[in-house]
Amino acid sequence: MSVETPETGVLDAGAKAAVLAEALPYIRRFWGKVVVVKYGGNAIEDPQGLTLFAQDIVLMRSVGMRPVVVHGGGPQIGELMTRLGKVAEFRDGLRVTDAETLDIARMVLVGKVNRDIVGAVNVHGPLAVGLSGEDAGLILVSARDPELGFVGEVQAVNPTIVERLLAQELIPVVATIGSDEAGQAYNVNADAVAGAVAAALKAEKLVYLTNVEGVRRERDDPASLISTTSTEELEELLTEGRVAEGMIPKVVSCVRAVRAGVGHAHVLDGRVPHALLLEVFTHEGVGTMVSR
């Protein structure tokens, strides 16, 4: 692996051994466990971040975990629409998706973002396989609202194809296009898909990699960052309108997933290098953890 790791040079052997030994109980606890990681469209823009993220995912697999990556790609869709001279229209924060917009979204998510992630992982070997939610009936959706066009709401997840790839020690990377019973494709919110996939897989962990530090008790007070919380407390925050807008679908999905049997849900700061590794393999707490 050609990745530079200059910091370790200054560590003495004893310190290194101590870090490895610290990781031991976590490695044992998570062996064979499924971890669903939502990787955001913003994060993908940063090539260095993508490289580190891919490294973390491969390391998790190497110690016996079974990671699944779910991603969106809002900024990238917007960019192509602009280049094609198409004006994005939003209602209540949701993109109105006509047939052409859907085609563009699908091309970007499945044909670009998904590919970039698969490619970054496969630098380490033939490990990742890209999936669209349309493959083998993975994500079944229905139209959310006729006025929004092809914007889907998750109805059911058929995780068979994902489970098969995991059983073959491959890393599924899922683009969040779904299809309805008639085979029509829809764009779906990636946060919601990640939660539903984690629930369907009875995952050990559901991790949202974001560009904030975590969930706050007061949306504008950085000092109110929540380290660990419960589904009850989160529901209260939602009811009281204290959750920042962009965080709402994540928080809602965390609550649902944990209630549906997922072990823990996490909102991490993806800007911290190797945030996934630190969360999973060290005593270090990063971001917000949701438990039952």
Next chain:
Amino acid sequence: MSVETPETGVLDAGAKAAVLAEALPYIRRFWGKVVVVKYGGNAIEDPQGLTLFAQDIVLMRSVGMRPVVVHGGGPQIGELMTRLGKVAEFRDGLRVTDAETLDIARMVLVGKVNRDIVGAVNVHGPLAVGLSGEDAGLILVSARDPELGFVGEVQAVNPTIVERLLAQELIPVVATIGSDEAGQAYNVNADAVAGAVAAALKAEKLVYLTNVEGVRRERDDPASLISTTSTEELEELLTEGRVAEGMIPKVVSCVRAVRAGVGHAHVLDGRVPHALLLEVFTHEGVGTMVSR
């Protein structure tokens, strides 16, 4: 199945039974056999044709065959480039592919054409899974010529992921993007990929669905259509320059695949409804068949 099949109404029961009985020995001969079908970008434009093609592929699987679909999408790539105001440049019939063109090609092949085929098949059930040649190291390529940019030449095919999906009775649909050892993506000629995949899978059949009647002995003489031929004869035709330009990569791939152990290669007229069914399950000969 809602597909209209009005012609059969007029057949009496005896005639129907006779057709089914005629298919019996073919069904038995091809049980469990792999058939790689190259579906062309032109064909995909015709929705009715795509519907019938999907039906044929599903029928083949239903009687125990293991079809693999490989597709390109030249016209569709061209169309998006035009819309993005990008001028296509060709050298010796090959598209010069800079990074942006590659991105466009990948979006179109993986994010649109592949999806359309997967969707048409999955109307019949959760059967198809889209793949890019980048997934799990499927298609390894090298740059064909620095001047052409990201145009790849097939170096090796690692068919493991395809074999696994086949073992699970799924239908792999392969978009012809490959990657080199460093993980860089390339556009690859779909005819060549189809042949290499068929060879790697030791397929029973390699079928090119085209928009012509088959291979001709004289490129401009429709009456010279070849019904059955050998790799030797085809090589002769190639040497003597008698093969039409668009047909050359298909003919070359047919010769290579058959030499590498594929049972038979076929060039069929995809414009004939259910051409695949007729070729595979009846005495009817359609197009050109290449044997050792």
Next chain:
Amino acid sequence: MSVETPETGVLDAGAKAAVLAEALPYIRRFWGKVVVVKYGGNAIEDPQGLTLFAQDIVLMRSVGMRPVVVHGGGPQIGELMTRLGKVAEFRDGLRVTDAETLDIARMVLVGKVNRDIVGAVNVHGPLAVGLSGEDAGLILVSARDPELGFVGEVQAVNPTIVERLLAQELIPVVATIGSDEAGQAYNVNADAVAGAVAAALKAEKLVYLTNVEGVRRERDDPASLISTTSTEELEELLTEGRVAEGMIPKVVSCVRAVRAGVGHAHVLDGRVPHALLLEVFTHEGVGTMVSR
């Protein structure tokens, strides 16, 4: 396959493709499903009919179905008895079966009729295996009536040996001799055995191939042929004595089998060539179908 199929010669390619496409949804629906076919002693006498029957059975297996053949052989038993100068005695339509008659019945069913069917199927490959109900405890019976001698009534079916042969993609052909707990052999009514075997296998279909057109609402009115019916209606017909004598065990067995979980039971006219194929793979209805 050397079987003549002259009729198809006149069909054009489109009509052929349409028949094959029509079969598709049926092939998919019945994949892996067990179909128990009762083949009557009368039918076996017609060599041409046996050839077509064998072809149908092999075709069903070729498209993934799992056919099981159950047969009797009344006429053939009678014939050998006559040749051996033994006078058949009947009470209430049941053959009185002393030890010698049992020996004769067993020789004819297991050693002749069963062999003829196995032989006709195995022209297509090493597919069929003959079984007697005595093998591996398949059909457990008790004496029906001491006055009738070795005439058995089905007590239980242990389908393990049949299931194992099916799992090996072989075609079991069952002669209807059973044995009691002490290992004594008995002659058993083939219609009853077919129904009990279908029930024990939770078959998708139970098919009686007879030499009449189907079940009638009025036993002497050909125009009263029933196309589809329910177990309730059939019981009513039985109670009211409207079912023709030879049809009674079939109708009783159909009712029992469907109630025990068999998908559908059919009484078909075995004199129609390829009656099985038409029933299973086309929209054509042939004979009487019983549903819950």
Next chain:
Amino acid sequence: MSVETPETGVLDAGAKAAVLAEALPYIRRFWGKVVVVKYGGNAIEDPQGLTLFAQDIVLMRSVGMRPVVVHGGGPQIGELMTRLGKVAEFRDGLRVTDAETLDIARMVLVGKVNRDIVGAVNVHGPLAVGLSGEDAGLILVSARDPELGFVGEVQAVNPTIVERLLAQELIPVVATIGSDEAGQAYNVNADAVAGAVAAALKAEKLVYLTNVEGVRRERDDPASLISTTSTEELEELLTEGRVAEGMIPKVVSCVRAVRAGVGHAHVLDGRVPHALLLEVFTHEGVGTMVSR
């Protein structure tokens, strides 16, 4: 088990334990080994002998061996022919077999003798399954001599069905009817079939249960009984014409089978109660043993 075993009553516990302990090394040596036993038509006539034979076969299976029974039935065929008023014709000791004679032979072998053996074994549980050499392509034959009619010569043995039944811990009982490539049935010499089946299965032992004491060095001198011999010595005896006529096919088959890889071949006196047990599980030698 209701079988009377009065002799053991007088043995003290120590003697019993000693016999069991003596059997130990043989049981270990033969665990999982295939033993093909040819059971003759003469022997079957004796019901007490059949009962003991069945017991021995079941005991062999109980200690982990995998017995296969092959049988003929010459006397029984002759008897039915007589009853049907058909005169047997022999040429060079071989029965001329027209279509009717074949039908009779098949009925007797498959429908009576085979059934009697299966029945005697299945008194101990659902263990035995009757097979004809026609089932699943088991015994492929060709006509021996046009003048003899349907008398077959073994061309090949496809032991798949036998191996599958053995793998399921069942006891195959094979009637020696074979079929040619076109599916036509033939009568075949049971001694030859037993040897060919043993060779095809790479059996550990091939055992002929006869009604003589074994092979003699001089055909008329009981004192010349051979205890152990080699294939070379047997060939010499054959060449010199010293082998009794009825013994010739057995001796020829022993030589062939041992040369083809069978461990040992035995000619035992089936009239000795439990001859099989004594041969297999004690130091006692019974009859003639052939080694390489």
Next chain:
Amino acid sequence: MSVETPETGVLDAGAKAAVLAEALPYIRRFWGKVVVVKYGGNAIEDPQGLTLFAQDIVLMRSVGMRPVVVHGGGPQIGELMTRLGKVAEFRDGLRVTDAETLDIARMVLVGKVNRDIVGAVNVHGPLAVGLSGEDAGLILVSARDPELGFVGEVQAVNPTIVERLLAQELIPVVATIGSDEAGQAYNVNADAVAGAVAAALKAEKLVYLTNVEGVRRERDDPASLISTTSTEELEELLTEGRVAEGMIPKVVSCVRAVRAGVGHAHVLDGRVPHALLLEVFTHEGVGTMVSR
């Protein structure tokens, strides 16, 4: 096998065959069944007895049974303690076990007695594998009484490692050292361990090989030997104090094991040669049998 078996020499073939035939139904009944045999420390001192015991265990395995040996070694522990100048201290019949005594007990049980039994069995082939109750969490114990030191009481048996060895047709030989949750080793009563292991394995039989004839109704009356009994009767005897002291843990364990699902429990006289064989494979009754 070089073991002398002189007694059988005088038996004629018929008697031998009768003994083997007598064993048949027992062999069939016990095929695949687990039998846990407690072998006492006293018995091991007699090398001839150990040889016969090993032979019996191997014979049981050879006919498909799955024997498990559990052993103690009180006399051998005492002997080494004496040699090391350590005075044994007992309270209520239980050895007070300090750390040094535990070390000695462990060395003797695991490093000597266990090895001697494994060695005696492995004369017949690589069949036995020694286990300590500490291996792979087999025997979980807690301290019985602080005053006794490292004397454990069985809390739970995790039979996985034993089941795996049995599945590989190996013979587990278990030394009765257990460990608590913290990994601390303890000495445990071997009679109790045998019963708990039999219960955890749902064994068919639990056999105590002792140096007395069996359980008596009156502890001092040899004529009151019990041949067959129930758990109820044994409890009564225990309550009434009629069971001899050394027999108490065996009787208690028999009652518990049978109540927990073990088929039968036996107390046999291990001084009778081949007592195990006689009990398991003949009509002969030896010692006391406990049923539900």
Next chain:
Amino acid sequence: MSVETPETGVLDAGAKAAVLAEALPYIRRFWGKVVVVKYGGNAIEDPQGLTLFAQDIVLMRSVGMRPVVVHGGGPQIGELMTRLGKVAEFRDGLRVTDAETLDIARMVLVGKVNRDIVGAVNVHGPLAVGLSGEDAGLILVSARDPELGFVGEVQAVNPTIVERLLAQELIPVVATIGSDEAGQAYNVNADAVAGAVAAALKAEKLVYLTNVEGVRRERDDPASLISTTSTEELEELLTEGRVAEGMIPKVVSCVRAVRAGVGHAHVLDGRVPHALLLEVFTHEGVGTMVSR
């Protein structure tokens, strides 16, 4: 895990992540690979060292490696002999081993040292299983020299039992007692056994944990420590007598094992905490590595 890891407290998150990332390629390279570790009798005396060693072994298994521990116990044997008043006798550095000495050696190795290692590992879960080389025919030896008594030389290793335990993800811990063909036990040199076991398993690595820094080029010059070397160089050093006496069997075994197909052999300084981890998972080199 209650082990104190105070050093890592001072590391910042980035440094920790860097160490984990550094381990990634090693984890991937060694996944599923067998590593045989020889743990010396001296090392076992240090309880803290044994705790760290057990931790390392468990960590290796947790990341997918398959460790096998082989151990001797010279000092412990000597100690018990002294306590029993037995004077050790040595010839050419080898302990003369009479029957009593063998018994003592076996008790100590199998009943004490082996148990201590198994216990230390099983603090982390039911992972380790103790084996003696006598179990299931693991180590076959012959007498080295009659004058030495029961001192064995490795003749062959039958690794089946070790492979089975590895397949069940257990950690085999092997005491170096072997047995000859007659089942007689022998004491064997643990260095030689470790090498032979590694060769038989085609291990990826053979590691000797010693109490020196590694192999030296000059036996008395600490500065001549060899970091990496070849089998050729080691043979030269042996021939020239430059290897320290205690190191000779290790060096000889390293050469043999690498020649027999083991990937690399290592002589590490077991006194360095977590020496195994540092060698296997970091760029740090510790001790001497032997390659082909």
